[in-house]
Amino acid sequence: MSDALLQVEGLTKRFGGFLALNQVSIAVKPGERFGLIGPNGSGKTTLINCVSGSLPVDGGHITFDGRDITALPAHRRTRLGIVRSFQIPKPFTSMSVLDNLGIPLENAAHGRGADGADAMQILEAIGLAAKAHLRPAGLTQIEMRKLELARAMAARPKLLISDEAMAGLSSAEVDDILTILFRLNAQGITIIMIEHIMRAVMRFSERIVVLDAGERIAEGTPDEIVRNPAVEKAYLGE
Amino acid sequence: MFSWDLLANAVVAGVLLGGFYAAVSLGIGLIFGLLDIANIAQPAFVILGAYAAYVMNSAYGLDPILTGIAFTPVFYVLGAVVYRIYYGSFERRGEESLRGLVFFFGILFIMEVSLSLKFGVDYRLVQAGYIGKSFELAGVGVSFRYLVPCVVGVAMTAALYLFLGRTFYGRAIMAVSQDQAALRLMGANPVQIKTIAFGVGIAAASLAGALLITIAPVIPSTDRDYIGRMFAITVLGGMGSIGGTLVAAIILGVIESLMATFFGPSWSLAVSFGILLAALAVRPAGLFGR
Amino acid sequence: MRNVDAGYGAVRVLHGVSIEVREGETVALLGTNGNGKSTLIKCIMGMVSPEAGEVFLETDGTRVDLTRRSTEEIVSLGIALVPEGRRLFPKLSVEENLLLGAYRKAARADIQTNLEFAYEAFPVLRGRRAQLAGSMSGGEQQMLAVARALMSSPRILLVDEPSVGLAPILVSRVIAKIRELKERRHLTVLMAEQNFNQATKIADRGYIIVHGKIEFEGRSTAELRENELVKKYYLGV
Amino acid sequence: PVARAADPIKLGFGMALTGGLSANGKPALLAVEIWKDDVNKKGGLLGRPVQLIYYDDQTNPSTVPGIYTKLLDVDKVDLVISGYGTNLIAPLMPIAMERKLTVMGMFGLANNEKYQYPNYFQIQPAGPDPQTSTAIGFFELAARQNPKPQTVAIVGADAEYPQNALVGARELIKRYGLKTVYDKTYPPSTVDYTPIVRAIKATNPDIVFVASYPPDSVGMLRAAHEVGLQPKIFGGGMVGLMFTTVMTSMGSMLNGVVNYDFWAPEPPFLAIPGIKEFLKEYQARAEKAGVDPLGYYLPPYSYALVQVLGQAVEATKGLDQQKIADHIRATEFNTIVGKVKFGKNGEWAKGRTLMVQYQKISGNSIDQFRGPGKKVVLYPDEFKSGNLIYPYAAALK
Amino acid sequence: MARTLPALGVGVVVVLAGVALATMRVNPYLYFAGYVILQYVVIATAWNILGGYGGYVNFGTPAFFALGAYTAVFLIRSIKAPLPVLIVAGGLVAALLGLGIGYLTLRLRGTFFSIATLALSVVLQTMIINWEYVGGSRGISVIRPSGPPFGNYVVFLFTVMLGLAVVAVLVARFIERSWIGRGLAALRDNEEAAECMGVPTLRLKLFATTISGFLLGVAGAPFPYYVTFVEPNSAFALDYAVNALAMPMIGGTTSWVGPVIGAVLLGTTQQLATVTISSELNLLIVGVVLVAFVVLAPEGILGLVRRVRGRI
Numbered sequence A: 001m002s003d004a005l006l007q008v009e010g011l012t013k014r015f016g017g018f019l020a021l022n023q024v025s026i027a028v029k030p031g032e033r034f035g036l037i038g039p040n041g042s043g044k045t046t047l048i049n050c051v052s053g054s055l056p057v058d059g060g061h062i063t064f065d066g067r068d069i070t071a072l073p074a075h076r077r078t079r080l081g082i083v084r085s086f087q088i089p090k091p092f093t094s095m096s097v098l099d100n101l102g103i104p105l106e107n108a109a110h111g112r113g114a115d116g117a118d119a120m121q122i123l124e125a126i127g128l129a130a131k132a133h134l135r136p137a138g139l140t141q142i143e144m145r146k147l148e149l150a151r152a153m154a155a156r157p158k159l160l161i162s163d164e165a166m167a168g169l170s171s172a173e174v175d176d177i178l179t180i181l182f183r184l185n186a187q188g189i190t191i192i193m194i195e196h197i198m199r200a201v202m203r204f205s206e207r208i209v210v211l212d213a214g215e216r217i218a219e220g221t222p223d224e225i226v227r228n229p230a231v232e233k234a235y236l237g238e
Numbered sequence B: 001m002f003s004w005d006l007l008a009n010a011v012v013a014g015v016l017l018g019g020f021y022a023a024v025s026l027g028i029g030l031i032f033g034l035l036d037i038a039n040i041a042q043p044a045f046v047i048l049g050a051y052a053a054y055v056m057n058s059a060y061g062l063d064p065i066l067t068g069i070a071f072t073p074v075f076y077v078l079g080a081v082v083y084r085i086y087y088g089s090f091e092r093r094g095e096e097s098l099r100g101l102v103f104f105f106g107i108l109f110i111m112e113v114s115l116s117l118k119f120g121v122d123y124r125l126v127q128a129g130y131i132g133k134s135f136e137l138a139g140v141g142v143s144f145r146y147l148v149p150c151v152v153g154v155a156m157t158a159a160l161y162l163f164l165g166r167t168f169y170g171r172a173i174m175a176v177s178q179d180q181a182a183l184r185l186m187g188a189n190p191v192q193i194k195t196i197a198f199g200v201g202i203a204a205a206s207l208a209g210a211l212l213i214t215i216a217p218v219i220p221s222t223d224r225d226y227i228g229r230m231f232a233i234t235v236l237g238g239m240g241s242i243g244g245t246l247v248a249a250i251i252l253g254v255i256e257s258l259m260a261t262f263f264g265p266s267w268s269l270a271v272s273f274g275i276l277l278a279a280l281a282v283r284p285a286g287l288f289g290r
Numbered sequence C: 001m002r003n004v005d006a007g008y009g010a011v012r013v014l015h016g017v018s019i020e021v022r023e024g025e026t027v028a029l030l031g032t033n034g035n036g037k038s039t040l041i042k043c044i045m046g047m048v049s050p051e052a053g054e055v056f057l058e059t060d061g062t063r064v065d066l067t068r069r070s071t072e073e074i075v076s077l078g079i080a081l082v083p084e085g086r087r088l089f090p091k092l093s094v095e096e097n098l099l100l101g102a103y104r105k106a107a108r109a110d111i112q113t114n115l116e117f118a119y120e121a122f123p124v125l126r127g128r129r130a131q132l133a134g135s136m137s138g139g140e141q142q143m144l145a146v147a148r149a150l151m152s153s154p155r156i157l158l159v160d161e162p163s164v165g166l167a168p169i170l171v172s173r174v175i176a177k178i179r180e181l182k183e184r185r186h187l188t189v190l191m192a193e194q195n196f197n198q199a200t201k202i203a204d205r206g207y208i209i210v211h212g213k214i215e216f217e218g219r220s221t222a223e224l225r226e227n228e229l230v231k232k233y234y235l236g237v
Numbered sequence D: 001p002v003a004r005a006a007d008p009i010k011l012g013f014g015m016a017l018t019g020g021l022s023a024n025g026k027p028a029l030l031a032v033e034i035w036k037d038d039v040n041k042k043g044g045l046l047g048r049p050v051q052l053i054y055y056d057d058q059t060n061p062s063t064v065p066g067i068y069t070k071l072l073d074v075d076k077v078d079l080v081i082s083g084y085g086t087n088l089i090a091p092l093m094p095i096a097m098e099r100k101l102t103v104m105g106m107f108g109l110a111n112n113e114k115y116q117y118p119n120y121f122q123i124q125p126a127g128p129d130p131q132t133s134t135a136i137g138f139f140e141l142a143a144r145q146n147p148k149p150q151t152v153a154i155v156g157a158d159a160e161y162p163q164n165a166l167v168g169a170r171e172l173i174k175r176y177g178l179k180t181v182y183d184k185t186y187p188p189s190t191v192d193y194t195p196i197v198r199a200i201k202a203t204n205p206d207i208v209f210v211a212s213y214p215p216d217s218v219g220m221l222r223a224a225h226e227v228g229l230q231p232k233i234f235g236g237g238m239v240g241l242m243f244t245t246v247m248t249s250m251g252s253m254l255n256g257v258v259n260y261d262f263w264a265p266e267p268p269f270l271a272i273p274g275i276k277e278f279l280k281e282y283q284a285r286a287e288k289a290g291v292d293p294l295g296y297y298l299p300p301y302s303y304a305l306v307q308v309l310g311q312a313v314e315a316t317k318g319l320d321q322q323k324i325a326d327h328i329r330a331t332e333f334n335t336i337v338g339k340v341k342f343g344k345n346g347e348w349a350k351g352r353t354l355m356v357q358y359q360k361i362s363g364n365s366i367d368q369f370r371g372p373g374k375k376v377v378l379y380p381d382e383f384k385s386g387n388l389i390y391p392y393a394a395a396l397k
Numbered sequence E: 001m002a003r004t005l006p007a008l009g010v011g012v013v014v015v016l017a018g019v020a021l022a023t024m025r026v027n028p029y030l031y032f033a034g035y036v037i038l039q040y041v042v043i044a045t046a047w048n049i050l051g052g053y054g055g056y057v058n059f060g061t062p063a064f065f066a067l068g069a070y071t072a073v074f075l076i077r078s079i080k081a082p083l084p085v086l087i088v089a090g091g092l093v094a095a096l097l098g099l100g101i102g103y104l105t106l107r108l109r110g111t112f113f114s115i116a117t118l119a120l121s122v123v124l125q126t127m128i129i130n131w132e133y134v135g136g137s138r139g140i141s142v143i144r145p146s147g148p149p150f151g152n153y154v155v156f157l158f159t160v161m162l163g164l165a166v167v168a169v170l171v172a173r174f175i176e177r178s179w180i181g182r183g184l185a186a187l188r189d190n191e192e193a194a195e196c197m198g199v200p201t202l203r204l205k206l207f208a209t210t211i212s213g214f215l216l217g218v219a220g221a222p223f224p225y226y227v228t229f230v231e232p233n234s235a236f237a238l239d240y241a242v243n244a245l246a247m248p249m250i251g252g253t254t255s256w257v258g259p260v261i262g263a264v265l266l267g268t269t270q271q272l273a274t275v276t277i278s279s280e281l282n283l284l285i286v287g288v289v290l291v292a293f294v295v296l297a298p299e300g301i302l303g304l305v306r307r308v309r310g311r312i
């Protein structure tokens, strides 16, 4: 398993008495498109928070690129290349869209060549260039999601974790975002996708892990997952 | 110097003091804790309440606490007016509360000066039958001067608690700072709700002021002594938790009392605030914060 | 709702929109993201004021103009909204959220029956009545949002995208629940939804809104299913 | 430019009109204003009218340097007096010294000990040993009782004046061979004094010496009644008990308290020429000025302070600061508080802080406090107007 | 970098102008009032580094100011240290306290942080009150050294404070325009997102609290020589907390210019009110000015200027 880019072993997280994650292990290989699904409240976002360093863990180990990062602060993990987007967009409201990208470029991607042109390039790629000088308050929902992704890209990730970047988007827009993600993946960025939109997850992921009530209940290719009775019972329904 | 007798007395005195602190802090617990309006001028309203009690007491011999109750409608209206000004100048424009803080500092100064222009700077006291009297219960002395405010304070806490938890206005007040638009969808007008809450908070100051002047003499700048305590109690109790306010007030009262009895009163305030710091370090949202 | 123009500041979102919901109907408002579904619903609720056109409510021959009314007044007329993004009060308990739903004067009398009904309809909520709404999972929150709207004994229920962010299993459950409630309470429902398949499960008919204009009115679900727009956007043809 | 005869003589000062000391600052201001009117009625000083220029120092020492520089350099005042209180005098000292001014201090305790500036004169009758002046009468009286009290509790606020009084008290305790059983201080913002009083009671002291500001004076006294603290002598340096609003409100609760004071409406003081007129004028103007209605505590001294200055100006026939100072240093003045002679460090050559006892007060009428008999002077002997009721409990009945 | 040098140049010119002004000895009162206003420029600027840029509202300004002042008192009393030493030492001690409250930000945000700083101020004041060596609650007189430049010590202090103000403003300006300032702005907007975008939030907060504390201490260090008498009530006065907050608010918090404008405006108003209005009305005016400014100029003077310019 040492070929994994991200390896989570026996991760446990409690909120007070509530066990949000129970001994969860996952391994994500370099360049992989990895799907993480599960019912609401199953602990997906919590897992991401632990991996990105937003929450301290109560047990287990996280290894990235062969290095134990369990105790590293979040910004160091970002600099190592783990970047996440937020389920609820959290833009820097007092700055323009362009300056929003400046923060990761300056803080996480430095040394890899960062200037205003880089930010603009990313915005163009994602289709936000026209709004570069607006404040985030002036963006629509989808633009906000795109900004969230653009900002993550500006951090020059090795591993990009997208937490429900597509919730509430139309299928055309979902396709938009999927295209972007595929393109990033083609550039060698490993991607973890969390999504409830099955169409997207199934199309995108090479491998999927399913969480339920803080436990890992299944792993496999999209086809295997769809056919898995446990997953059907806990998640897909019908 | 330790004795069980002293300990019992200190604890009882502390609880009584705490009840009074709760009365003084309830208004800010409502306005700051629930509405998120940093009304730093609240202690000035308390002092205004104290002067109201003084005027009625010295002119007509009215009991201060009765005056405090009688004046609550006046204070309610005053609070409603102040809130409308605040609303018109800040909230409607969607501005952050920090500017409001400066606004309320200004109000604090204006009120202090107005009081001293009207009443001068002499210390003012009230007279009531129970001031200076006390009784003893199983070796524990209880002064009416503190018992009465404590009882009133606890009653105010209970009343506010019931008001918030059991009435539609109350629940709307608890919700209003969380999501105003959603509150509209419930059929409540957030501005009206906040006006009510602010009014109630200021009305509480009327009673708190009456209790204050029952306990100690008052000058216009007495409010300064209470700014720190009021906010500390609200935060220690947990923002927006009315029960927490009472508990925090009693904790502070008991600490002050124990320090004063056994270790030297000089450090009592510092220890109280030190404990606040420690408590915040362990429980950043206060004792009963949600 | 007739000929409504509306928007935010300089941005006009709705262009001459007219829709109609008759008593007892369930109408779906379909449209992909950003086409103005929520804006339309906000217009009805008085959260966005139309620049032109009118919104009104007709009951027993009396006609009430909603255009110039505040949200609170509209709610008190018996219209409830399950808003986009749920908009619960995260630091209030489940029960407190529900009780706030009954703020409207007309609903206060029925508070006990409504509460009982809510718990019966959503048994998970009963078990969690003291839990803070903010600490519940997305699905539970959506149920609470629906239950809260019902607490006001509405005649008309507006639902804005109940399926967003829900696991598939929950989506069907919530939609089914709305249908069940509608039938039991004789509600009139207007539901904005992108999830076509789910929406058509319960709708009697629907509108499709594209770029702030009503592009198609389907008098039955079958008619909707046949529509080119629908095929293009939803069925991925 | 040569001053023309009609040009006013400007007297400048800062005064606590707001903040903690304003309850004393404002009456002091009124007294000075009355003096100005009196002088001007009689044709002014050196034939020139007197004009007051004053600003609110907000009881904040850090405003003092600015205020006095403004007075001296912009307003070009001819004479200065200090604002009210030790803390507001302290920052004035270096300015006065630098500019070689004659400066009259209004109720400062030992301000000049560090500087030993010869042209500083201070009106509080603390005498050559300011630190012990508040407490000396108290302990002197205690020592005269039979049986002599043995144990003492001292307590006071963490503030300038009370702390100074406590330092003096500790020295006197040593001098009189008493045993200290309690010695603590409390923050001025304390709300509940019962725990403190109870702790004192637990040590069972013969005498209790309290050095406090008005709110704590009231708090301590009320708590003493509630807890039943009854030492043989109670009181000492409790500021505020002599304020009219406090006296009328506290009423009979004051009885028996032995406290320092500067003035009392007792025969030895009422006999001094000029005082009655002053008080009449003061009381007539008090309500409008929003100050203590009787003015029995500090106002006569504030008036006396400017009286001294005025007399010195007249005597030296000019405004030369050095000549004025030399004259003040050398002369004994007749003022409305009696004969005033300055000595070492500009303090009164001989101290005259009174020790009074509140006696036979009943009810809350203000009129009972206007005449003699309620605030009996016990010390010093030359002003004595009555006898100590001893022990404290006896006076309570 | 290209714009830093000219700014430094401007700073030097301002200081030189101040020295020239000092040697001219215009009306001495101006130096006294000027000193206080400049002191507030330093305080407002220092506060704004943490409060305006980073969004952490420090209510404990008096604690830092007083710590600077009392460090100076201690050093004057114990070793008669010269003024530069006092300033550096006062700054360093206050910076240490700043570092301490920086660690508080690990757990406390928003209002809770503000109340914690307020609590800290109370605790510190109690400690000073009980420390006899620096005067305790009675206060302590400080004798100025003799033979200052420009003939008068306060004129000298004025130029020193002018220098400190220039340094403070330059520091603030530098921070604002560097990655540190941008990082602080990011964490002010959303701390979690900033951290996840690689911003070392803790380090930045510690930096901001420390440097802000340092400058506040620096502002307090010459204070004993200015008043010559230091006592806890006035050293820990609420005024410092109010002014530190109000001045940047009045001026505008997002730029270094804001606190300067606010300090000059409000500071001058206060000074003028004190020495022109001979009654308690002077405080009333300050209150009215506070209310009027925040009501009428919602985004501070800077915002007002921007809006007016935008309209033309």
Ligand SMILES: Nc1ncnc2c1ncn2[C@@H]1O[C@H](COP(=O)(O)OP(=O)(O)OP(=O)(O)O)[C@@H](O)[C@H]1O
Binding pocket: A015, A018, A020, A038, A039, A040, A041, A042, A043, A044, A045, A046, A047, A087, C134, C135, C136, C137, C138, C139, C165
């Ligand atoms: N800070 C917190 N304190 C207490 N409980 C929490 C906290 N954060 C999450 N939880 C709980 O942990 C559980 C897992 O939450 P999480 O957000 O990880 O779910 P999720 O899988 O991302 O769900 P969704 O699909 O709805 O986003 C939920 O029950 C949630 O209520």
Ligand SMILES: Nc1ncnc2c1ncn2[C@@H]1O[C@H](COP(=O)(O)OP(=O)(O)OP(=O)(O)O)[C@@H](O)[C@H]1O
Binding pocket: A139, A140, A141, A168, C008, C011, C013, C031, C032, C033, C034, C035, C036, C037, C038, C039, C040, C084, C161, C194
């Ligand atoms: N507060 C606002 N200010 C400015 N524009 C807004 C605002 N809210 C929505 N819009 C814009 O109005 C348009 C319609 O938005 P609306 O929310 O009504 O769409 P919707 O069909 O409900 O989409 P969704 O599926 O995202 O909920 C969008 O372009 C959106 O960006």
Ligand SMILES: [Mg+2]
Binding pocket: A044, A045, A046, A087
């Ligand atoms: Mg999630």
Ligand SMILES: [Mg+2]
Binding pocket: C037, C038, C039, C084, C160, C161
């Ligand atoms: Mg919508």
